[in-house]
Amino acid sequence: MKDLDQMYIPTIDDMLTAHERIKPYIHRTPVLTSSFLNDLTGAELFFKCENFQKAGAFKVRGASNAVFGLSDDMLEKGVASHSSGNHALSLSYAAGRRGIPCTVVMPRTAPQAKKDAVIGYGGRIVECEPSTSSREATFAEVVKETGAEFVHPYNDPRVIAGQGTCSRELTEQVHGLDAVIAPIGGGGMISGTCLTLSNIAPEVKIYAAEPEQADDAYRSLKAGHIIADDAPETVADGLKVPLKELTWHFVSNHVTDILTASEQEIVDAMKLIWKRMKIVMEPSSAVPLATILKNNDTFAGKRVGVIITGGNVDLDNLPWMNS
Known part of the structure; x- marks a missing residue:
């Protein structure tokens, strides 16, 4: 892997170019709300539904x-x-x-x-x-x-610029956001979110949500350098990979905090969204809501964008089936 000084760091212009390039091949995904979840958390939550994206995910x-x-x-x-x-x-x-x-x-x-x-x-x-x-x-x-x-899954400037288009749409769809929260594994979505919001809405705080059992990004942020786990075990299968140099650049410079949730909290949040919002999502996508429920003092009274990153779940092997 190259050092950061050998890698191209994408700019806001790269994100804008990416959005024009990919428009024929993606959906402008909807933002959904739930009065039940707003009452439960004390926040106004705006769910950017990338589970409805082409191929079922923001990627x-x-x-x-x-x-x-x-x-x-x-x-x-x-x-x-x-x-x-x-x-x-x-x-x-x-x-x-x-x-x-x-x-x-x-x-x-x-x-x-x-x-x-x-x-x-x-x-x-x-x-x-x-x-x-x-x-x-x-x-x-x-x-x-x-x-x-x-084409690296996340440590690639082309990929990060593309992921940044999600937050651009979110800021156009919902005005006056106080914070945006998304899951973090390798950090591609969070990096794209940092790239976009730091340029077009710098007042918006950026939070990342991570499983306790795969919390290397959380530990990296606290330590001030990348800590990589080789093979963590978590129900959130999309969040098992570690940060790399390019994503660490964005996380370390722009993320307000990384919040974690237990396996049971993730599954409970996933069930809650399925029940109350009637949308199919995968466990990784439930981690943000799990951390909001766990840290409601952080988000109470705030307008919060929540990125639901994907809906590619195995319907024959849902996490609560064997619990």
Whole structure:
């Protein structure tokens, strides 16, 4: 991995260019509210529903920006990446729209629903063991074999610029926000949120939400440097990966705080949103509400944007089925 001084840090102009580039390939997702959840938390919550996004997740924004920004001479060998699910299927979606090959390395334990989606979009899966070290070693072999363009799931300026378009839409849809909160794993969505809000709405506080059992970003922020866990176990399968240099740049400079929730709190919040808002979401997307419920003094009386990052859940293996 390159040091930050060797990497391009995306700008607000990159985000604006990305938004124009990807508009034909994404949804402008709705913002939903719940008076029940407002009463429960004491805050006004505005849920930006990326679970209704193309490919079922916000990651189609960054993937589409990377794929449709490729020059013609880079297309023949296609693109490749590693991902626990949503980036894999989003990159497969974008590559399919541009008619180029896509290979993704996925942990063998990734949800079947996400593997099925990758295949459905025309992507090729190479499986690895469920650890960061196995993922990166397997991926090195894939790149050697294919020569494909690497589109990192989050430590990529093209991807971060694309993810930043979500917060741009949110600020256009809801005025006067006091805070925005989103899940954090590798930090792509949070970095895009930081990129956009620090430029167009610097008064808005940015919070990240993380599982207690995969709290390396929380510990990194407290320590002042990246702390990476290799293979954490959490129901929030999309949040198991560590921060990298580029996402750490945005997190360390712009995130107000990182809040954590237990496994049970995450599942309870997921059930609550399913019951009260009638929308399908995956466990990773429930972590922000779980942390708001746990830290309601922080958010009471505030107008809070909550990014629901994805809806690609395995309906045959919901987290409360075996509890």
